Amino acid sequence: MLTARQARQAIGGGVLALTLVSLFVAIAVIALLSWDTGRAGSRLMTAYTWRILFFTIWQAFLSTLLSVGLAVPVALALARRPSFPGRIWIIRLMAVPMGLPVLIGALGLIGIWGRQGMANQSLLAIGVSQPVSIYGLSGILIAHVFFNLPLATRLLLASLERLPAEYWLIASSLGMKPFSVFRLIEWPALRRVAPGVAGLVYMLCATSFTLVLVLGGGPAATTLEVAIYQSLHFDFDPPRAIALAFLQIGVTTILLALISVFPAPEAWGLTAGRLPRRFDGSGFGSKAWDAIVIAIAAVFLVLPLASIAISGLHADLIRLASSDIFVKAAATSLSIALVSGLVAVGFSILVINARSAISQAASAGAGLKSLSAALAGLSSLVLLVPPVVLGTGWFLALRPMGDISRFAPILVALVNALMALPFAMRVIAPAMEAHRIRTGRLSASLGLAGWSRIRHIDFPVLIRPMLMALSFAMALSLGDLGAVALFGSSDFTTLPWLVYNRLASYRSNDADGLALILGIICLALTMIGTAGRERERPNA
Amino acid sequence: MRKILVPFLAAAAALAAHVGPALAQEKTLTVYTYESFTSDWGPGPKVKAAFEKTCGCKVDFVSVADGVALLTRLKLEGESTKADIALGLDTNLVSEAKATSLFAPAGIDTAKVKVPGNYADDTFIPYDYGHFAVIYDTQTIKNPPKSLKDLVDGDPSQKIAIEDPRTSTPGLGLLLWVKSVYGDKAPEAWAKLRKRVLTVTPGWSEAYGMFTKGEVPMVLSYTTSPAYHMVEEKTDRYQAAEFSEGHYIQIEVAGLLKGSKNRDLARQFLQFLVSPAVQDVIPTTNWMMPVSAPSTPLPDAFSKLVQPRKTFLMGSDEVAKNRQAWIDEWLTAMSMN
Numbered sequence: 001m002l003t004a005r006q007a008r009q010a011i012g013g014g015v016l017a018l019t020l021v022s023l024f025v026a027i028a029v030i031a032l033l034s035w036d037t038g039r040a041g042s043r044l045m046t047a048y049t050w051r052i053l054f055f056t057i058w059q060a061f062l063s064t065l066l067s068v069g070l071a072v073p074v075a076l077a078l079a080r081r082p083s084f085p086g087r088i089w090i091i092r093l094m095a096v097p098m099g100l101p102v103l104i105g106a107l108g109l110i111g112i113w114g115r116q117g118m119a120n121q122s123l124l125a126i127g128v129s130q131p132v133s134i135y136g137l138s139g140i141l142i143a144h145v146f147f148n149l150p151l152a153t154r155l156l157l158a159s160l161e162r163l164p165a166e167y168w169l170i171a172s173s174l175g176m177k178p179f180s181v182f183r184l185i186e187w188p189a190l191r192r193v194a195p196g197v198a199g200l201v202y203m204l205c206a207t208s209f210t211l212v213l214v215l216g217g218g219p220a221a222t223t224l225e226v227a228i229y230q231s232l233h234f235d236f237d238p239p240r241a242i243a244l245a246f247l248q249i250g251v252t253t254i255l256l257a258l259i260s261v262f263p264a265p266e267a268w269g270l271t272a273g274r275l276p277r278r279f280d281g282s283g284f285g286s287k288a289w290d291a292i293v294i295a296i297a298a299v300f301l302v303l304p305l306a307s308i309a310i311s312g313l314h315a316d317l318i319r320l321a322s323s324d325i326f327v328k329a330a331a332t333s334l335s336i337a338l339v340s341g342l343v344a345v346g347f348s349i350l351v352i353n354a355r356s357a358i359s360q361a362a363s364a365g366a367g368l369k370s371l372s373a374a375l376a377g378l379s380s381l382v383l384l385v386p387p388v389v390l391g392t393g394w395f396l397a398l399r400p401m402g403d404i405s406r407f408a409p410i411l412v413a414l415v416n417a418l419m420a421l422p423f424a425m426r427v428i429a430p431a432m433e434a435h436r437i438r439t440g441r442l443s444a445s446l447g448l449a450g451w452s453r454i455r456h457i458d459f460p461v462l463i464r465p466m467l468m469a470l471s472f473a474m475a476l477s478l479g480d481l482g483a484v485a486l487f488g489s490s491d492f493t494t495l496p497w498l499v500y501n502r503l504a505s506y507r508s509n510d511a512d513g514l515a516l517i518l519g520i521i522c523l524a525l526t527m528i529g530t531a532g533r534e535r536e537r538p539n540a
Numbered sequence: 541m542r543k544i545l546v547p548f549l550a551a552a553a554a555l556a557a558h559v560g561p562a563l564a565q566e567k568t569l570t571v572y573t574y575e576s577f578t579s580d581w582g583p584g585p586k587v588k589a590a591f592e593k594t595c596g597c598k599v600d601f602v603s604v605a606d607g608v609a610l611l612t613r614l615k616l617e618g619e620s621t622k623a624d625i626a627l628g629l630d631t632n633l634v635s636e637a638k639a640t641s642l643f644a645p646a647g648i649d650t651a652k653v654k655v656p657g658n659y660a661d662d663t664f665i666p667y668d669y670g671h672f673a674v675i676y677d678t679q680t681i682k683n684p685p686k687s688l689k690d691l692v693d694g695d696p697s698q699k700i701a702i703e704d705p706r707t708s709t710p711g712l713g714l715l716l717w718v719k720s721v722y723g724d725k726a727p728e729a730w731a732k733l734r735k736r737v738l739t740v741t742p743g744w745s746e747a748y749g750m751f752t753k754g755e756v757p758m759v760l761s762y763t764t765s766p767a768y769h770m771v772e773e774k775t776d777r778y779q780a781a782e783f784s785e786g787h788y789i790q791i792e793v794a795g796l797l798k799g800s801k802n803r804d805l806a807r808q809f810l811q812f813l814v815s816p817a818v819q820d821v822i823p824t825t826n827w828m829m830p831v832s833a834p835s836t837p838l839p840d841a842f843s844k845l846v847q848p849r850k851t852f853l854m855g856s857d858e859v860a861k862n863r864q865a866w867i868d869e870w871l872t873a874m875s876m877n
Contacts, residue, residue, distance in 0.1 A: 035616070048871065107749055114755045115699070115738070130697070135739050213704060213742045214750075218734065220875040226742075230706045235864075236612050311753075325580060396616060405602065485605035486613045488572065503745040505581040506768045506827065508752050 006449070007357040011368070014354020014375050017347045021378055021421075024414065025385055028393025032238040035396060044243045049227070056223040057251065059137060060206035063144035067205075068198045070145065071152035074297040076186060077290035078153070079160035080281040090298050091157070092526045094150030096305060099475030099522030101496040102210045103503070104308060104515040109143055109215070111307030118303065139215030144208065148201045150301055151472075155200075155426055158465070159193040160186060162434050165276040172279035181280055195259045196380075196426050203383045203422070206252060224248045228386045233485065241389060249384045256380065305519065312516025320513045329493040330521070333478055336413045336494065337525075341473035343417035345466055348424040351375045352432050380422045390415050391483030408492045412482040419480070420473035427472060431465035471529030475522045495521075567597040569805050572610055572623040576826075578603040583818070583825040590817050597805055607709065607792075611637055618642070619799050624806040627667070627794040627813070630709055632716075632863075634664050634793065635856035644798040648811045652832040657789050657853035664793035667813045668828035670762035671787035671848045672713045673780040674700065680757035684781040688721050691783070692733045699738035700758035701747040705867050708743045709790065714760050715870055716859065717788035720852040726866075730873035740874070752778075763787065763846045768827050770841035786850025792828065 002010065081087065097105055112118045115131040123132060134142060167185050176184070209225045216222070224244055232241040281290065320326055358372040391411070398407050439457050443449070448457060481496045495518050502511040569591075578584035578601045588599045604610050607628045614621055619642065629637055637643060645662045655666045674691060676684045681698060685691040691700070703711035722729040738756045741747040751759035763780045770776060794813055800806050812818060816835035823830055823838050830838075 048868070051875075103746055103749065106746070107753060110750060110753065110755050114750075116754050133738070210742055210746065213707075214739055214746050217739045218737060218874050219704065219706075219740060219871050226706065233612070234608055234707060236615065392612075395613075399617065485609045486616070488602035488604045488613065500745060501575065501579050502581075503749055504576045505579060506748075506765075506772070507581060508749055511749075 002357055002360060002444075003449075007361060010353040010357035011371070012354075013350040014357075014371065017350040017354070018371070018375055018378060021347070021382060021418065024418065025382065025390070027397050028390045029242060030393075031396035032242055032389065032393040035238050044240065044247070049244070049247075052222045052224055052227055053247065053251065055221065056206055056225075056248070057255070059140050059144075059212070059221070059223070060202050060208075062137070063141055063148065063205040064198050064202040066141055067145050067148035067201050068152045068156075068194065070297075071149050071156055071197075072190060072194075073293045074149070074153045075156035075160060075190070076182070077293040078157050079186075080278055080286070081290050081294070082161075082276075082278060088530060090294070090301075091154065092523060092530055093298075093301060093305065094154050095471060095475050095526035095529060096519055096522045097147045097150055097301070098472065099479040099525070100308070100515065100519060101479050101481065101499055103214070104499060104511075104518075105147060105304070106143060106211055106214045107311075108304035108308040109146055111311070112303045113139070113142055118307075133217075135215060135217030136221065137216075139217065140208075140212055140221060143211045143215050144205045146300070146304060147211075148204060149297070151204075151423075152197050152201055153297070154468075155193060155197045156190055158427065158468070159189050159430055161276065162431065163189055163276065168276060168278050168280065176280070178280065178286055193426070193430050196429075199256045199259055199380055200383075200422055200426055202255065203252060203380065206248065207384060207386070225386060229388050232386075232388050232392055238392070241386075245384070245386055245389055248386075249381055252384055253377065253381060256377075308512070308519060309516050311512040312514075312519075315509050315513025315516070317513050317517065320510060321517055325493060325498065326495075326514070326517075329495050329498045332409065332493060333495040334521075336409060336416065337474040337477040339413040340416035340420060340477040341470045343414065344420035344424040344473040345428070345469050347417070347421055348379070348428050348469065349432075351379050351425065352429050356433065356436060379425050382418050383422045385418070387415055387419070387480075387483030388485070390418075392486060395486045405487050405492065408482075408484045408487040411487075412480075412484055412492075412494070413477070415483055416477035416480055417473070420476045423472045423476060424469040427469040428462075428465050431462060435461050468529040471525045474525050478518065478522060478525070567802065567805065568600050569595070569597055569624050569802055569809055570600045570602060570622050571625045571627050571809070572602050572604065572613065572621075573627040574606045574610055575603045577601075577628055581825065583821050586821045586825065587813075587818050590821075591809060591812055594812070595805060595808060597802075599809075607633060611640075614642055614797075615640055621797060621799060623797050624800040624802050625794055625796060625809055629664065629793050629795065631659060631664075631789075631791045631793065631853065631856055632709070632712060632859045633856070634661065635860040637795065638663065638856075642798055643795045644800075644803075646796050646807065646810050648807055648814075650814065653814050655789070655791055655831050656848070657791075657851040659789075659791050659853060661793070664795045665810050665814060666791045666793050666831045667818070668822045668826055668831060669789055669791040670764050670828045671789050671846075671851065672710060672717055672760060673763040673765070673787055673846060673848075674758050674783075675751065675761045675765050675778055675780050677751070677754070677757045678777055678779055680754075684758075684779070686782070687784040688718065688729075689785070691736070691781075692729045694736065696735035698736065698758065699756050700736050700760065701738050701750050701756045702740055702760045703744055703747050704740045704742055705870060708741075710744050710747075710760055710762075711740070712859075712863070713788050713790055715866055716854055717852060719866060720788060720854065721785045727869050727873040730870055731876060734874050734876075737874075762790070762828070763848065764823070764827050764829060764842075767823070767839070767841045767845055770844065771824060771839050780846045782846040782848070784849075786852055787846075787848035788852040789848075791853070 110117060113134045115133060120131040163185065171181050171185060206223065207225045208223060209229065212221055212223050213226060224247065228241050228244045231237045231244065281287065355372045355375055358368045361368060394411055395404060398404055443453055443457050479496055481500060482494060495514065499511050499514045499518065502514060576582050584601055588601065591599055604613050607630055610626060610628055611633050614623065614626060643663050646665050648665065650665060653666060655669050659666060674685065685694055702714055705711035705715040718729055719726050747759050748761060750756050766779050769778045794810060796806050796810060814832050819830040819832050820834040820836055822828055823842060
């Protein structure tokens, strides 16, 4: 229920966000395309391109299916057990894989699932003589599930936790069996967010690079992202890199369009806003099931993290953490993470408000509807623009402005914000939608608007999803190496850069230690994302 | 929104101020290089300090990701580049670097510079080199391969991690090595070697990280890698396998930019680069071999390293011409099932 002025403002904000993001990408692409390589264009759609295109889609599809499919039982179990010791820490740890530099995550996984890893050592103990190799598609899938199952679980869990308390009351008084609860309450809630979550995970897996190469076992496992990197970094052939990037975006758009064809179920019902309390799942069977599901997920998540932590403990952590270069890198990383997190959250709000205003407009014309679609598309597809394209393109665009290296931090922050936008959208959008439906009419009839509405109505409810989105975005940015390979800024040191730098000069012990510290910082950040949770728990 | 915007703008402004332009100095030598050269463990800081003491100037390192990015950046900047020196190309990039016609003959005395394979060039001056080698873990591998042929035909259950020639220079090095030894039979060799390859990583760090974590007992690295472990970690555990056919070499070179406004200073720097002052530092910071006799003997560990009897080095033009075809050949051989 918006006044005409409010609607105009919201839509204007969306147009602004759309323009800025499009410009940011377009400038990079145009700068790259206007560069004359002085050589004849190579054929794009060779047998090789077809093969890696097929492999990219196939592994991303399987990874998504596994990550989201397995996240469903985990989210259901965690939602049904809103208070058990350690629950909050499992949820917090779920944000850590996102904040780890990919290589570190891969080494952690290898420590568990590798040939000499814990899993194979246990097999050896029970008499299997040859190590079971994960290298190949199975390794890629394990890694993608490790990185994405926690993300999917948290997004699904959030949607379950938003269900009105009345649902559980009614379910309990009707004596619903677990299956009925699932069919009538949980499944519709999951279905509302699942396509968005699946799309996000798909895009993350499709653009995976290091994990695919390291765990894929050979060049048969190659994604388009590898080819894009190769043609831009190694061959310096921008037209080819851009063409490959468009191919990636085109194919994904079609797939996401297919996902979005599934009709969205009914929106949220009204609620008195009491704190949810679950009355179901008190039987032994469901307790045992939940315990097993949560335990397996926790072990799967914690073991590689523990392997990283244990390697890290061998390092001289005090010396590392007190070195000047670390302090400087940590400060840089955190400021970049904060800026990119705030930009991502801010842009998400602009986009969500605009789409919501359009959906409420009684007479939204084709123009507004396509604006809404463009906003939705843009805010997810932006994840597919390879950072190396943005980095190189912006290098070219900024070159006339003099000393290029001073733009590096801002550029990294913006690229990270763009990457985090789809995450932030998926955390905030469902929460804002539910909140609007519950409070929109009431606020309108009370004439609440502006600051007082934000303070009394929006802030108390929306602060949690916003903080969660912020912590996701910051973690993501913390683990990112940054696409400034060409910028030549020796003063610009981030934590992941420091980790890679140590690895590149044989100091793997230091790298392990730094990775542990980075993990701890991420964990601390996710405490922001889960802040206030305990307080809101009913005293069940 | 405004409530979010204000602190955000403040943070962004702080970020921008944090990286404000450095103060201009009278005479500055701008050296483009790669990051691991200038990192605090690398030779960069020592080289800078030593040169600044003698030249009465300031050395400004601009470090990009790696040697390939270095050349890309020069290509993009063209004649307007601020670089006086480009340091960190390898011989495979020389042909492409010459094609840019951005470089001028170095014009320095290289009588004392000697690299295996007799590489010499009047424009690109070698400052260090390393032979590629298979490094193995002596705790796991009791009979290391004695030749490339041994490696190719050996027990497929003993694995090796290699780098990808599409994304890394050691990967390209192995590709050229196999090509040098096997010639037209390279695809067959790769098809066999493939069974021993645990994985192909995007860069050296990933492969070497897997190796030191004990995941894989062999890795493609340099003959000098064991020196790091012996000097810094006091362990003989990791050793290079000497291959009877010989080893492929990677030579790192530096060149003088034609457009340099400090040409004399730049020449002085190149000369300095091959003098004992820098050559003494290179082995234990860049973990590569010096190109001229250092003034103080190298640590003991270096005398224990494999000294290849034969060095392979393909001409840069030949590599530039065939690289894509050979990579395609490699892809086909490695992707067969």
